[in-house]
Amino acid sequence: MTDPIAATALRATRLGRRFRKGWALRDCGFDLPAGRITALVGPNGAGKSTLFHLATGLLRPTEGEIRVFGADPVTAEARDRTAFLSQDKPLYTGFTVAETLRFGRELNRSWDAATAERVVRAGNIPLDARVGTLSQGQRTRIALALAFAKRPDLLLLDEPLADLDPLVRIEVMGLVMAEVADRGITVVMSSHVLSELENVCDHVLLLAHGGVRLQGDAQQLCEDHLRLTGLADPSRKGGLPSGLDGVDVVESSVTGRQLTALLRTDGRPVDACADDRWVTDIPSLEDLLLAYLRSAPAATPSSDKEAAA
Amino acid sequence: MIVFRIDRRSGVATYLQLAHQVRQALRLGVLKPGDRLPTAKDVVEATAINPNTVLKAYRELEREGLVEPRPGQGTFVRRSLARPEAAVGSPLRTELTEWVVRARDAGLERADIAALTDAVLDEWFSSTQVSKQVKPPPEPSLPPHPSPQSMEEDT
Structure with a gap:
């Protein structure tokens, strides 16, 4: 389902950002299609939060550029179309819910008060309650109410489900998905809970070492890979079958006599795995992301020149 | 109306789970x-999700002719899969319910009962794996074998 004329919501070109301790992001290039739900995945320190801050104009790039629907994130045009929910969900704890909503209305040029109130009421949150007295789940709902009331075209969510109990996670994701169904907005969300991304996200951007390690349509990426299981070939280094030239081995390991490996085949048939000594199947998205995360051990971005390759 | 359940651990694609639950509801008469x-x-x-x-x-259900989208209104059920023989209160269903209760009282777990019914169903209905059948079901009518002449023409 790759539509060549589909609009790009977020585009980075040779994007880099350096802090005092080194590069947090370096030489990043990606296109995130509009109307899709992108999973932003990566180990801690991979540059996910930096990327969100660059996309919202809270940080400026050291090199390269990032564009929101073609506009620089610091322009009013881009800001009006973007809503960002940061990991710590900053709200004034001394405000009541009603005051928080009014605050949002005063600060934004476009504001849909009905949407904000609908989201708050659906959570049975009294408007006169102080934000400081609310649960984490209720605070997340208030933060989402503020985000939705902006009527954004691009919604950026940094770890929206952290600190929430399982029921509230479904409730919060349900809210976001309903907004997607209703208005076709583009969502980019980061999460460490890979199993929760599987049913939600249809696009993937995986960062490691401050660079892009994997990106594309979620379904297509799964089909481009092969999970291989079988009897390790003791005569060969790593136990992999012969004839894998030109196939990218994402990870492979031998346990006892058994070899398991994840290969990037890009849909081409791999003769070496065709015989019945090998069991091959298409990995799940969680499987795939885990393999890429495991194959990218933590390293300091500044000292790793290969990361951006 | 129908409420969907998603089994995130089943390994079955989510859209197939949804389609299956609609078919199930059509079969049970929950949807008409x-x-x-x-x-x-x-x-x-x-x-x-x-x-x-x-x-x-x-879309999958639409392809099967079970539902139809009506622009601006939603997606509507076109035909039912309900079998009166299987409806609540029907003799077959009542007998099966009694049997399930007996099986449970005999100490069988849900999975045991499911395995047992699957095994018996496999005996009586041809599936993809036609093995270990005690009583083979009537052979489905096979297409006639190609005549030797037509095979020669191909080669």
């Missing part, structure tokens, strides 16, 4: 012709 399926928004709000997954399931 003319009923409206829940909107994608309703489904995703309750289940927290990608809206496209719901649309994909509905």
